[in-house]
Amino acid sequence: MKKLFPVLVALVLCVPAPAIAQDGSTHLLIVTGLSGEPRFAAQHREWGAALVEAATQRHGVPPANVTWLAERQDLHDAVGGRATLANVEAALGRIAQRTTAADRVLVLLFGHGTWANGETLFNVVGPNLRGTALAGMLDAIPARVAVVNTASSSGGFIQDLAAPDRVVITATRTGLERNETIFGGHFVAALTGATEADMDNDGRVSLLEAFEYARREVAREYDRTNRLQTEHAVIDGLGDGQGVASADASSPHARLAGTFHIGLPGAAAAASASPELRVLYAEKERIEREVADLRARRDSLPVQQYEAALEELLVELSLNAQAIRRLEGGL
Secondary structure (H helix, E strand, O other), X not given: OOOOHHHHHHHHOOOOOOOOOOOOOEEEEEEEOOOOOHHHHHHHHHHHHHHHHHHHHHOOOOHHHEEEEEOOHHHOOOOOEEOEHHHHHHHHHHHXXXXXXXXXXXXXXXXXXXXXXXXXXXXXXXXXXXXXXXXXXXXXXXXXXXEEEOOOOHHHHHHHHOOOOEEEEEOOOOOOOOOOOOHHHHHHHHHHOOHHHOOOOOOOOEXXXXXXXXXXXXXXXXXXXXXXXXXXXXXXXXXXXXXXXXXXXXXXXXXXXXXXXXXXXXXXXXXXXXHHHHHHHHHHHHHHHHHHHHHHOHHHOOHHHHHHHHHHHHHHHHHHHHHHHHHOOOO
């Protein structure tokens, strides 16, 4: 057992620390705000369309659960309304009425932000969206909520939106990072098919994985182009308003962000999630929770008891993964 333990430790660090099995549905609100320039308008069109397609076709999210608000109604056929403060509030109000505690709600903001007089704003058509105002809208939603603000000066949303059982990701660490950001494009890539983003190879990308992928790609792009990095993304998965610049599967921030997925894994979604696959994925979530619980009690257990229990769970998890791969057509 002692020879195996270093390997087991490496394996368990790849397992996220979930809190609740995701048996509910996913609701997605995409907001592409003011563009300011044609190139940003084209970018918003590309990202919004890619996210809608990935959510409904790759991740199995019902089209009725996906709303895209854009600067112009005619930007794309999938746009459901203009990106105004009133429409954002109305969309979140509808989501609040349709969701329960078992559901997940992901809000994605793309565009430009401003920071003035200690207040963070996201630029939409008409009156801007304040972080504090958005917090009030989200408080009415009974589901688990995650917000990703990819705009410039977005860092203030970390404090504005902080709440228990809520994940907040921003492209900048403070409101003072005002330059154009590139985080959004990499985050979209993570959710729409970048294979490198799926770090645990389970066929789906969590918000934690998407954040880490986008954060790394931003750093690489700045380094490749020999530029000083002017944006530093942060994530708050604890609800304490203290975002961190990096978080792996063993971080406390992984409790929610590491298990917050959009819909089902690609293959399961394509197969309409057969009853057998649903059972296996529910079993996978159970085992992962037990691993997380065991890891939390590590210091209170005798070493041999901890290692034996850990080995048993990891073997069970491995067998579960093999069964899932067989049903999904893998080896």
